[in-house]
Amino acid sequence: MALRDLPAADLAASLEEEAPAATRERHGWKWLLCAPALAVLVFAASGPLLIVLVYSFLTPGSFGGVRWEFSTEAWFRVFFARDIFDPEDVRPNAAHLAIFWRSVTLALQTTLICAVLGFPTAWFIATRPAHSRGLWLFLITIPFWTNLLIRTFAIQEVIRNQGLINTVLLRLGVIDAPIQMMYTDFAILIGMAYVFLPLMVLPLYAAMDKLDIRLLEAGYDLYASRWRVLRHIVLPLVKPGFIAGSILVFIPSIGAYVTPRVLGGGRNMMLGNLIELQFGQGRNWPLGAALAMTMLVLVVAALVFYIRTVGREEAGRRDG
Numbered sequence: 267m268a269l270r271d272l273p274a275a276d277l278a279a280s281l282e283e284e285a286p287a288a289t290r291e292r293h294g295w296k297w298l299l300c301a302p303a304l305a306v307l308v309f310a311a312s313g314p315l316l317i318v319l320v321y322s323f324l325t326p327g328s329f330g331g332v333r334w335e336f337s338t339e340a341w342f343r344v345f346f347a348r349d350i351f352d353p354e355d356v357r358p359n360a361a362h363l364a365i366f367w368r369s370v371t372l373a374l375q376t377t378l379i380c381a382v383l384g385f386p387t388a389w390f391i392a393t394r395p396a397h398s399r400g401l402w403l404f405l406i407t408i409p410f411w412t413n414l415l416i417r418t419f420a421i422q423e424v425i426r427n428q429g430l431i432n433t434v435l436l437r438l439g440v441i442d443a444p445i446q447m448m449y450t451d452f453a454i455l456i457g458m459a460y461v462f463l464p465l466m467v468l469p470l471y472a473a474m475d476k477l478d479i480r481l482l483e484a485g486y487d488l489y490a491s492r493w494r495v496l497r498h499i500v501l502p503l504v505k506p507g508f509i510a511g512s513i514l515v516f517i518p519s520i521g522a523y524v525t526p527r528v529l530g531g532g533r534n535m536m537l538g539n540l541i542e543l544q545f546g547q548g549r550n551w552p553l554g555a556a557l558a559m560t561m562l563v564l565v566v567a568a569l570v571f572y573i574r575t576v577g578r579e580e581a582g583r584r585d586g
Contacts, residue, residue, distance in 0.1 A: 315562070322555035330549040340552035344560055362540070362557075369537040370564070372455055373519035377466075379459040380515045381508060384466035388507075391467075392474035403471070406464050414461065418528045421457045422448065425529075449531035457525040462518060466511035473507025513572045517565050537561050 322340050324332040344362060349355035391402040409417060424430045427444035435441045447453050477500070485495040501508075523538035532539070537557065544554030 318555045318558050322552055322559055324552050326550045326552050330551065332551050337552070340550070340556040343553055344556050365535050365537060365540050368451065368534065369520050372451060372458065372536065373516050373522075375455055376458040376462060376519045377512050377515045379455070380463050380466035381512065383459070383463060384470050384511060385508075387463075388467050388470035388474055391471050392477070403468075406467050409461075409464060414524050415528070417461055418457055418525050421453075421460055422529060425453055425456060448529065449533060451530075451534055453529040454522075454526050454534060454536070457529045458519050458522055461525060462515045465514040465518075469510040469514065470504060470507040473504040473510075477503055509572055509575055513568060516568055520564060521561055 321332055323336055323338065325335040325337045325339070327333050343359065345359055346356050347359040347361075349357075387406075391399055391406070394402060422429070425447040426432070427446065427448065431447070432441070432444040436444070447456075481499050481503075482495055485499050490498070520536075521538045522536055523542060526534060526536040526539055530536075530539075535543070538561075541554050541557045541561070544550045544557060548554070
């Protein structure tokens with residue numbers, strides 16, 4: 267008997283019996299399609315991380331490498347230091363804590379600058395005619411075509427003592443001597459904001475592109491000011507774009523290596539530089555591995571914050 271000939275009750279029961287089997291079949295195909303990506307994640311990402319985790323619990327070798335002797339000294343030295351002449355004298359590792367603080371602070375400041383500059387940029391692109399938006403997005407992505415090191419050297423040419431900014435200010439008579447911007451936290455901040463700004467613009471544009479302009483018109487019809495429309499309509503609707511862009515900027519910023527190395531001159535170190543130092547000149551691989559895992563914890567904490575925030579936003583929209 268065909269399904270169309272069954273009574274309504276029997277038809278509903280038949281469909282309920284067939285639905286779980288169809289659902290299981292669809293899920294099976296999804297897992298099969300995800301298998302190559304999962305294999306890459308396990309062997310190309312999780313495998314090296316597991317090696318780094320194991321190294322963090324070993325003893326450093328005499329000339330680099332590790333000795334296969336279990337030790338928690340590397341994790342201890344991430345946050346604490348022993349006196350050279352009195353090993354029992356334990357104190358907080360001021361150098362590491364300062365680098366941690368600088369890394370988190372500069373990453374947050376970079377994220378804030380990118381958000382402040384990225385919002386009007388994304389709004390400008392989203393409000394252009396549809397046929398010209400592709401061109402503006404193309405211009406935003408052009409910096410990604412250039413090597414990160416070359417982009418960093420370009421910033422160096424702008425802010426160095428004989429660079430563009432100091433040269434213009436000297437010729438205008440605003441200053442009498444070049445302003446020292448290189449090899450400072452300011453230089454690192456400017457460099458990272460320039461490098462990671464597109465990562466903020468693109469998610470914001472994606473959120474603004476879905477914005478219903480009629481909501482803005484309704485706000486104006488209800489005599490709301492531009493500020494109130496921005497605060498109560500635009501910002502809440504593009505908040506997911508802000509969160510996604512902030513994560514995309516914060517994560518690479520906190521582990522940046524090239525920009526702090528070139529613009530900071532090796533004196534204003536960040537976490538990435540400290541990790542490289544332990545695997546290089548320091549020849550303390552377990553400490554470098556422990557520092558790398560600590561940075562991973564910070565990144566995971568940022569991702570958990572993002573997931574929970576987005577989850578609450580979606581739950582609020584469903585309940586509303």
